[in-house]
Amino acid sequence: GEDVEQSLFLSVREGDSSVINCTYTDSSSTYLYWYKQEPGAGLQLLTYIFSNMDMKQDQRLTVLLNKKDKHLSLRIADTQTGDSAIYFCAEEGGYNKLIFGAGTRLAVHP
Amino acid sequence: ETGVTQTPRHLVMGMTNKKSLKCEQHLGHNAMYWYKQSAKKPLELMFVYNFKEQTENNSVPSRFSPECPNSSHLFLHLHTLQPEDSALYLCASSQDVRSGNGELFFGEGSRLTVL
Numbered sequence: 001g002e003d004v005e006q007s008l009f010l011s012v013r014e015g016d017s018s019v020i021n022c023t024y025t026d027s028s029s030t031y032l033y034w035y036k037q038e039p040g041a042g043l044q045l046l047t048y049i050f051s052n053m054d055m056k057q058d059q060r061l062t063v064l065l066n067k068k069d070k071h072l073s074l075r076i077a078d079t080q081t082g083d084s085a086i087y088f089c090a091e092e093g094g095y096n097k098l099i100f101g102a103g104t105r106l107a108v109h110p
Numbered sequence: 111e112t113g114v115t116q117t118p119r120h121l122v123m124g125m126t127n128k129k130s131l132k133c134e135q136h137l138g139h140n141a142m143y144w145y146k147q148s149a150k151k152p153l154e155l156m157f158v159y160n161f162k163e164q165t166e167n168n169s170v171p172s173r174f175s176p177e178c179p180n181s182s183h184l185f186l187h188l189h190t191l192q193p194e195d196s197a198l199y200l201c202a203s204s205q206d207v208r209s210g211n212g213e214l215f216f217g218e219g220s221r222l223t224v225l
Contacts, residue, residue: 004152008150030212031212033212040218041218042114042200042202042216042217042218042219043153043200043202043214043216044216045213045214048212048213088153092212097155097158097166097207098155098212098214099152099155100145100152100153101152101153102150102151102152102153103152103153
């Protein structure tokens, strides 16, 4: 069945890099996504990667995709306190049916 | 201002009450979704509507009843809920279920507490 797994919590020091990892099951997903949820808000698309890509970089964000291992990661360089949020990994289960993980809560401390 | 608006933001109800959650999107989208967010659990897709037609019911108990009168509005009618139904209910929209990169636009959610 479809399943997206990610660790629930990550704590980093301000200025360090954060790496959030995710494993997924559906190898036919065309896109894989990272969504961000700030306190009291809904989810917002942060970035996505097309399945035929290995890496995508967008300013401080780097997405790495290992299709063989069905592993997706999000690296945030120079992590700031404003990056504190819950980060959701999602795979595409067909027809915009996104399958989300439980979310990784990123805490950034001074 | 978010393009997807959910009301009420907070709702407390007893198990015998009947209430409704409302979602409205101002983005001109044709697909709308209900998701359930519980602590430490994956987001659960509940229902999908595309051009007002239900295209997905993810084995949701009948005490949750969706309604989509037009492409801009989505309701979730609630009756005889259980305490385990307490969660954040998120509405989302997209251009349609087959479009582009599948970006969903979420509302801020309705926090439901069932006593």
